[in-house]
Amino acid sequence: MKRCLEKKLYHIRRSLLPEVLSLNCRKLLFAARLLSRGRVAVPVFRSSSPNMTFVLPSRAGRRKLYAIDTDPDLFARAYALFEGGILPRRFPADAPYVCAEWVAGRPLTAAPDAEQARVLAALLAQIHSRRPENCPVRFAHLDRLNRRFDENTRALPADGAARALALRDRIRRAYDRVAASLPLACVHPDMIAGNVLLRDGAPVVFDNEFLSAGAGKEFDVINSMYSLAPEVREAFLAAYGREAPLEHFHRYRELWEDLHTFKRLSRAMRFRNRSGILDVVRLLSP
Secondary structure, three states: OOHHHHHHHHHHHHHOHHHHHHHHHHHHHHHEEEEEEEOEEEOOOOOOOOOEEEOOOOOOEEEEHHHHOOOOOHHHHHOOOOOOOOOOOOOOOOOOOEEEEEOEEEEHHHHOOHHHHHHHHHHHHHOOOOOOOOOOOOHHHHHHHHHHHHOOOOOOOOHHHHOOOHHHHHHHHHHHHHHHHHHEEEEEOOOOHHHHEEEEEEEEEEOOOOOOOOOOOOOOOOHHHOOOOOOOOHHHHHHHHHOOHHHHHHHHHHHHHHHHHHHHHHHHOOOOOHHHHHHHHHHHHO
Protein backbone atom coordinates (compact mmCIF):
# COMPACT_ATOMS: atom_id res chain seq x y z
CA MET A 1 0.00 0.00 0.00
CA LYS A 2 2.79 2.39 0.91
CA ARG A 3 4.72 1.63 -2.31
CA CYS A 4 1.57 2.13 -4.37
CA LEU A 5 0.96 5.52 -2.75
CA GLU A 6 4.58 6.56 -3.26
CA LYS A 7 4.35 5.61 -6.94
CA LYS A 8 1.17 7.65 -7.41
CA LEU A 9 2.72 10.67 -5.69
CA TYR A 10 5.82 10.33 -7.86
CA HIS A 11 3.75 10.39 -11.06
CA ILE A 12 1.77 13.39 -9.81
CA ARG A 13 4.98 15.28 -9.03
CA ARG A 14 6.46 14.38 -12.39
CA SER A 15 3.35 15.52 -14.26
CA LEU A 16 3.89 18.97 -12.71
CA LEU A 17 7.49 19.31 -13.93
CA PRO A 18 8.00 22.28 -16.29
CA GLU A 19 9.13 19.98 -19.11
CA VAL A 20 6.06 17.75 -18.83
CA LEU A 21 3.69 20.71 -18.43
CA SER A 22 5.22 22.32 -21.52
CA LEU A 23 4.86 19.07 -23.46
CA ASN A 24 1.22 18.69 -22.46
CA CYS A 25 0.52 22.29 -23.50
CA ARG A 26 2.08 21.52 -26.89
CA LYS A 27 -0.17 18.48 -27.14
CA LEU A 28 -3.26 20.62 -26.55
CA LEU A 29 -2.11 23.25 -29.06
CA PHE A 30 -1.40 20.59 -31.66
CA ALA A 31 -4.82 19.02 -31.07
CA ALA A 32 -6.45 22.45 -31.43
CA ARG A 33 -4.58 23.07 -34.68
CA LEU A 34 -5.77 19.78 -36.14
CA LEU A 35 -9.31 20.53 -34.97
CA SER A 36 -9.20 23.85 -36.84
CA ARG A 37 -8.42 21.81 -39.98
CA GLY A 38 -11.43 19.60 -39.42
CA ARG A 39 -9.61 16.67 -37.79
CA VAL A 40 -10.01 15.38 -34.25
CA ALA A 41 -6.96 14.35 -32.20
CA VAL A 42 -7.30 13.16 -28.62
CA PRO A 43 -4.06 13.73 -26.63
CA VAL A 44 -2.80 10.81 -24.57
CA PHE A 45 -1.74 12.06 -21.13
CA ARG A 46 0.43 9.52 -19.33
CA SER A 47 2.94 10.88 -16.84
CA SER A 48 4.75 7.54 -16.95
CA SER A 49 5.46 8.14 -20.64
CA PRO A 50 5.03 11.83 -21.44
CA ASN A 51 5.53 11.67 -25.21
CA MET A 52 3.63 13.37 -28.00
CA THR A 53 0.97 10.70 -28.59
CA PHE A 54 -2.58 11.19 -29.89
CA VAL A 55 -5.54 9.05 -30.89
CA LEU A 56 -7.08 9.96 -34.25
CA PRO A 57 -10.67 8.74 -34.73
CA SER A 58 -11.47 7.98 -38.38
CA ARG A 59 -14.07 6.14 -40.43
CA ALA A 60 -11.58 3.34 -40.93
CA GLY A 61 -10.99 3.04 -37.19
CA ARG A 62 -8.73 4.69 -34.67
CA ARG A 63 -5.18 5.66 -35.58
CA LYS A 64 -2.18 6.55 -33.46
CA LEU A 65 -0.27 9.78 -34.04
CA TYR A 66 3.04 10.24 -32.27
CA ALA A 67 6.23 12.27 -32.53
CA ILE A 68 9.48 10.44 -33.18
CA ASP A 69 12.69 11.20 -31.29
CA THR A 70 15.22 10.37 -34.01
CA ASP A 71 16.21 11.43 -37.52
CA PRO A 72 12.96 11.41 -39.59
CA ASP A 73 14.60 10.18 -42.81
CA LEU A 74 16.51 7.38 -41.09
CA PHE A 75 13.38 6.44 -39.13
CA ALA A 76 11.30 6.21 -42.31
CA ARG A 77 13.85 4.05 -44.11
CA ALA A 78 14.23 1.70 -41.15
CA TYR A 79 10.47 1.52 -40.54
CA ALA A 80 9.74 0.61 -44.16
CA LEU A 81 11.76 -2.60 -43.77
CA PHE A 82 9.26 -4.00 -41.24
CA GLU A 83 6.01 -2.15 -41.98
CA GLY A 84 2.93 -4.30 -42.13
CA GLY A 85 4.71 -7.11 -40.31
CA ILE A 86 6.05 -6.56 -36.82
CA LEU A 87 5.40 -2.80 -37.18
CA PRO A 88 1.95 -1.26 -37.84
CA ARG A 89 1.04 0.21 -41.22
CA ARG A 90 1.54 3.97 -41.58
CA PHE A 91 -0.55 6.76 -43.08
CA PRO A 92 0.60 10.16 -44.44
CA ALA A 93 1.68 12.62 -41.74
CA ASP A 94 3.99 15.61 -41.46
CA ALA A 95 7.38 14.99 -39.83
CA PRO A 96 8.29 14.60 -37.02
CA TYR A 97 4.91 12.86 -36.57
CA VAL A 98 4.02 9.33 -37.57
CA CYS A 99 0.43 8.23 -38.13
CA ALA A 100 0.00 4.48 -37.74
CA GLU A 101 -2.85 2.02 -37.52
CA TRP A 102 -4.23 1.45 -34.04
CA VAL A 103 -3.14 -2.00 -32.88
CA ALA A 104 -5.53 -4.08 -30.79
CA GLY A 105 -4.48 -7.32 -29.19
CA ARG A 106 -3.30 -9.08 -26.06
CA PRO A 107 -0.50 -7.26 -24.19
CA LEU A 108 2.72 -9.24 -24.14
CA THR A 109 3.03 -8.25 -20.46
CA ALA A 110 0.10 -10.59 -19.75
CA ALA A 111 2.10 -13.56 -21.03
CA PRO A 112 4.37 -15.70 -18.81
CA ASP A 113 7.89 -14.34 -18.27
CA ALA A 114 9.42 -17.10 -20.39
CA GLU A 115 7.18 -16.22 -23.35
CA GLN A 116 8.04 -12.53 -22.99
CA ALA A 117 11.74 -13.40 -23.18
CA ARG A 118 11.26 -15.60 -26.25
CA VAL A 119 9.14 -13.04 -28.14
CA LEU A 120 11.44 -10.09 -27.39
CA ALA A 121 14.50 -12.09 -28.46
CA ALA A 122 12.84 -13.00 -31.77
CA LEU A 123 11.68 -9.42 -32.41
CA LEU A 124 15.09 -7.94 -31.69
CA ALA A 125 16.86 -10.49 -33.86
CA GLN A 126 14.50 -9.62 -36.71
CA ILE A 127 15.06 -5.88 -36.27
CA HIS A 128 18.83 -6.40 -36.15
CA SER A 129 18.84 -8.59 -39.27
CA ARG A 130 18.19 -5.61 -41.56
CA ARG A 131 19.68 -2.20 -42.19
CA PRO A 132 18.75 0.64 -44.55
CA GLU A 133 21.08 1.88 -47.27
CA ASN A 134 23.63 4.52 -46.21
CA CYS A 135 23.41 3.39 -42.59
CA PRO A 136 25.42 5.78 -40.34
CA VAL A 137 28.33 4.58 -38.20
CA ARG A 138 26.86 6.19 -35.09
CA PHE A 139 24.38 5.26 -32.40
CA ALA A 140 21.71 7.95 -32.34
CA HIS A 141 20.38 6.86 -28.96
CA LEU A 142 23.76 7.49 -27.32
CA ASP A 143 23.84 10.99 -28.80
CA ARG A 144 20.32 11.56 -27.44
CA LEU A 145 21.28 10.37 -23.95
CA ASN A 146 24.38 12.59 -23.98
CA ARG A 147 22.27 15.58 -24.96
CA ARG A 148 19.70 14.97 -22.23
CA PHE A 149 22.44 14.45 -19.67
CA ASP A 150 24.17 17.70 -20.61
CA GLU A 151 20.86 19.60 -20.49
CA ASN A 152 20.07 18.41 -16.95
CA THR A 153 23.39 18.37 -15.07
CA ARG A 154 21.90 20.73 -12.45
CA ALA A 155 19.79 17.80 -11.24
CA LEU A 156 22.90 15.92 -10.09
CA PRO A 157 23.69 15.90 -6.35
CA ALA A 158 26.91 17.70 -5.46
CA ASP A 159 28.50 14.58 -3.98
CA GLY A 160 27.71 12.46 -7.06
CA ALA A 161 28.28 14.85 -9.95
CA ALA A 162 31.93 13.90 -10.46
CA ARG A 163 31.08 10.18 -10.65
CA ALA A 164 28.24 10.79 -13.10
CA LEU A 165 30.43 12.95 -15.34
CA ALA A 166 33.16 10.30 -15.22
CA LEU A 167 30.61 7.68 -16.36
CA ARG A 168 29.53 9.86 -19.29
CA ASP A 169 33.13 10.50 -20.38
CA ARG A 170 34.08 6.82 -20.00
CA ILE A 171 31.19 5.78 -22.26
CA ARG A 172 32.07 8.38 -24.89
CA ARG A 173 35.69 7.25 -25.04
CA ALA A 174 34.81 3.55 -25.07
CA TYR A 175 32.19 3.90 -27.77
CA ASP A 176 34.38 6.06 -30.01
CA ARG A 177 37.13 3.47 -29.66
CA VAL A 178 35.01 0.52 -30.85
CA ALA A 179 32.29 2.09 -33.04
CA ALA A 180 34.06 1.36 -36.32
CA SER A 181 34.22 -2.37 -35.48
CA LEU A 182 30.53 -2.72 -34.55
CA PRO A 183 28.03 -4.20 -37.03
CA LEU A 184 25.54 -1.78 -38.58
CA ALA A 185 21.86 -2.59 -38.20
CA CYS A 186 18.42 -1.21 -37.47
CA VAL A 187 18.11 -0.49 -33.74
CA HIS A 188 15.16 -0.29 -31.34
CA PRO A 189 16.34 0.75 -27.84
CA ASP A 190 12.79 0.57 -26.46
CA MET A 191 12.00 -3.06 -27.23
CA ILE A 192 10.23 -4.08 -24.04
CA ALA A 193 7.19 -6.24 -23.36
CA GLY A 194 5.11 -3.16 -22.53
CA ASN A 195 5.47 -1.97 -26.14
CA VAL A 196 4.32 -5.22 -27.78
CA LEU A 197 0.84 -6.58 -28.46
CA LEU A 198 -0.06 -10.05 -29.69
CA ARG A 199 -2.50 -9.67 -32.59
CA ASP A 200 -3.96 -13.04 -33.53
CA GLY A 201 -0.95 -14.57 -31.81
CA ALA A 202 1.61 -12.58 -33.83
CA PRO A 203 3.67 -9.86 -32.07
CA VAL A 204 3.34 -6.23 -33.20
CA VAL A 205 5.52 -3.45 -31.77
CA PHE A 206 3.32 -0.37 -31.36
CA ASP A 207 5.73 2.10 -29.69
CA ASN A 208 8.51 2.94 -32.15
CA GLU A 209 9.53 6.56 -31.58
CA PHE A 210 13.21 5.60 -31.07
CA LEU A 211 13.56 3.31 -34.11
CA SER A 212 16.75 4.13 -35.99
CA ALA A 213 19.85 2.51 -37.45
CA GLY A 214 23.57 2.56 -36.81
CA ALA A 215 26.27 0.93 -34.69
CA GLY A 216 24.99 -0.11 -31.27
CA LYS A 217 22.44 -2.90 -31.57
CA GLU A 218 24.10 -4.55 -28.57
CA PHE A 219 22.58 -1.88 -26.35
CA ASP A 220 19.13 -3.00 -27.49
CA VAL A 221 20.01 -6.47 -26.22
CA ILE A 222 21.03 -5.36 -22.75
CA ASN A 223 18.13 -2.92 -22.48
CA SER A 224 15.58 -5.61 -23.35
CA MET A 225 17.35 -8.10 -21.09
CA TYR A 226 17.10 -5.85 -18.02
CA SER A 227 13.44 -5.11 -18.75
CA LEU A 228 12.67 -8.80 -18.10
CA ALA A 229 12.37 -10.72 -14.85
CA PRO A 230 15.83 -11.78 -13.57
CA GLU A 231 15.07 -15.49 -13.82
CA VAL A 232 14.50 -15.37 -17.63
CA ARG A 233 17.32 -13.01 -18.64
CA GLU A 234 19.78 -15.79 -19.49
CA ALA A 235 17.05 -17.57 -21.46
CA PHE A 236 16.50 -14.33 -23.40
CA LEU A 237 20.20 -14.09 -24.26
CA ALA A 238 20.26 -17.73 -25.30
CA ALA A 239 17.17 -17.29 -27.52
CA TYR A 240 18.61 -14.18 -29.14
CA GLY A 241 21.98 -15.90 -29.61
CA ARG A 242 20.32 -18.68 -31.61
CA GLU A 243 19.05 -16.06 -34.08
CA ALA A 244 21.86 -13.48 -34.16
CA PRO A 245 25.52 -13.26 -33.09
CA LEU A 246 26.38 -11.96 -29.62
CA GLU A 247 30.12 -11.61 -30.24
CA HIS A 248 30.30 -7.83 -29.78
CA PHE A 249 27.83 -7.94 -26.92
CA HIS A 250 30.10 -10.17 -24.85
CA ARG A 251 33.36 -8.57 -26.05
CA TYR A 252 32.26 -5.08 -24.98
CA ARG A 253 29.85 -6.08 -22.21
CA GLU A 254 31.23 -3.45 -19.83
CA LEU A 255 30.37 -0.69 -22.32
CA TRP A 256 26.76 -1.87 -22.69
CA GLU A 257 26.37 -2.23 -18.92
CA ASP A 258 27.67 1.32 -18.47
CA LEU A 259 25.36 2.59 -21.19
CA HIS A 260 22.34 0.97 -19.54
CA THR A 261 23.28 2.63 -16.23
CA PHE A 262 23.74 5.93 -18.08
CA LYS A 263 20.27 5.61 -19.60
CA ARG A 264 18.72 5.12 -16.16
CA LEU A 265 20.60 8.15 -14.86
CA SER A 266 19.73 10.40 -17.82
CA ARG A 267 16.04 9.51 -17.54
CA ALA A 268 15.98 10.18 -13.80
CA MET A 269 17.74 13.52 -14.36
CA ARG A 270 15.32 14.52 -17.08
CA PHE A 271 12.32 14.04 -14.78
CA ARG A 272 14.06 15.36 -11.66
CA ASN A 273 13.55 12.00 -9.95
CA ARG A 274 15.93 12.59 -7.05
CA SER A 275 15.56 9.13 -5.52
CA GLY A 276 16.21 7.56 -8.94
CA ILE A 277 19.30 9.72 -9.44
CA LEU A 278 20.66 8.77 -6.02
CA ASP A 279 19.98 5.07 -6.66
CA VAL A 280 22.13 5.17 -9.81
CA VAL A 281 24.87 7.39 -8.38
CA ARG A 282 25.34 4.98 -5.47
CA LEU A 283 26.16 2.25 -7.98
CA LEU A 284 29.01 4.26 -9.47
CA SER A 285 32.56 3.77 -8.23
CA PRO A 286 33.84 6.76 -6.23
